[in-house]
Amino acid sequence: MQNLIFSNQVQAAVEQSAARGNHNMTVWIADANTANFLPESAVNVITIPDGDAAKSLPTVCRVWDEMQRLGVTRHSLVINLGGGMVTDLGGFAAATFKRGVRFINVPTTLLGAVDAAVGGKTGFNYGGLKNEVGAFAPASDVIISTRYFDTLPASEMKSGFAEVIKHSMLSDRTEFLRLLDHDFTAPIDHDDLLERLRRSVQVKVDIVGHDPHEHGEREALNLGHTAGHAFEALALQRGTPVPHGYAVAWGLVTEAVLSHLRLGFSSDDVHRLGAFVRDNYRDFPFTCDDYDELLQLMRHDKKSRNGEITCTLLEAIGNYRLGQTVDCDDMTAALDILRDHLGL
């Protein structure tokens, strides 16, 4: 299983993790941005371009080529320093080079820390599809800190925070309510945020532990994502992409509304969530003219079965139900109510 280390003493944590193996070499993988965070002691560095467009086979080949040039063996250690793109792609390259080199993830974004870096999904985009090629290959260690977040744009903090809220909705109402008090304009309280991350990541780890290869319970993590992916995909098609977590935030409200309509989920909680999303993720770029296209996208979601819209829904915070099929009328009603919540 994965070792999770929550610490803002990143260098010490990395050294401790590295010392747990008898490695002949340590190689860092960073992107053009996160290269700034490399420690001075990093000698062997593979730098890749940043951004989702570079999450591609040519970049994977560049990493394999550099690994060969540096003489990486099965006894070497790879450290991925970056957001989800670096940990997904670097993890795949390490997991497949010589059929597997040990790797550690050091996520530098909130979204990476609570989502991509943990749980073993690696891969890259191929043939126009996101994460079309990849492997389930957990990092041996994930070192989670908040020390890189001070320079993150507010939109990236918010984007990651949507996944933190999602995890609380799957597990713990006290934590959920506490998160809704978060103020993105205040300076980061590192100790408090690290504690929030610890709780959030544990939710994912518990679910993934029961279902590492996504045959069942892992689908719980899809909460908010059936609607969320449709928002994200439609915005991308139009050339006006939205951050992943914004789409998830809107998706969470949509699916909380559906949970209320279908499973009696508390309307108080829907309203609390709706107010938080209205205050922090307002710029929802869709109207009722987009419903047909959104429903179409939801029917083609990866998790969809036989062309039916399928969601994870909640009876209550912490009590989820997988594989709920939703008809178009209910989804349309939920989208209307979402727009009400956002004040549009």
Place this chain on the structure above:
Amino acid sequence: MQNLIFSNQVQAAVEQSAARGNHNMTVWIADANTANFLPESAVNVITIPDGDAAKSLPTVCRVWDEMQRLGVTRHSLVINLGGGMVTDLGGFAAATFKRGVRFINVPTTLLGAVDAAVGGKTGFNYGGLKNEVGAFAPASDVIISTRYFDTLPASEMKSGFAEVIKHSMLSDRTEFLRLLDHDFTAPIDHDDLLERLRRSVQVKVDIVGHDPHEHGEREALNLGHTAGHAFEALALQRGTPVPHGYAVAWGLVTEAVLSHLRLGFSSDDVHRLGAFVRDNYRDFPFTCDDYDELLQLMRHDKKSRNGEITCTLLEAIGNYRLGQTVDCDDMTAALDILRDHLGL
């Protein structure tokens, strides 16, 4: 774990394996030769070039592209029909497409049946190195038959048989002696050969089961391969490649001699093995002028530690010792004695 099915009723076995999943589509992968063995019912077929030169990233991409075109999903089934190149490459492509599609191996060569198709090693050649990129990803089922062997060239039968002998040396002296009675000029006795395969593959499965990711005991399967890989590599460098199993056969004699010198392995068994290899794998294309280069290659073997030659050796048939370092004098002596056994 892997289901192993030993049957010459291949089509029925495939249908039974396929029926164990609720698949939306079945896709066959074959190479230019094994496409002849496809059943008429095979509708979705991906054909790749044959030969080790095609065990490359462009061929992997061709498979991924076709999988996309055919609409393969995580609920599809891939059937690899071919020798080690097809099962290694097809297995990797399936294991990484959408992070993993179920696949079945149907090996068509003796070497594939007793070695490549079983045990979960997949991959392709990259950057000039064999199997440089890959994954440990076992086929869900392996259907082992002898029905494709009637048309195999004698050199391919002999090549695979060397691995069968190796497995017997790791496990069972009665089986070892029985195998040394084999007559390659006689027509194949399918029932008997299938029983030999069953015993042989079980040896590999038992060892791999204790060490799927090659951290320890799996090194037992390296018997004969430290010397064998050096023979194979030198022949390749010279542009006069030898079949893998021939190099292994010579390597088995070399390491049996070392086992006698170092661990008191029975000289009778060395002589019996030597005689069989002399009779069937005679064309040994090296002289004492090649020893320096061969020793050099052995020091750079994947399994070598700190530049020392490392072998799996035997105290007796069925009683192996891993990670035995061998000095150059002993190896030189063993090569001399190998040449004596071969009558050169």
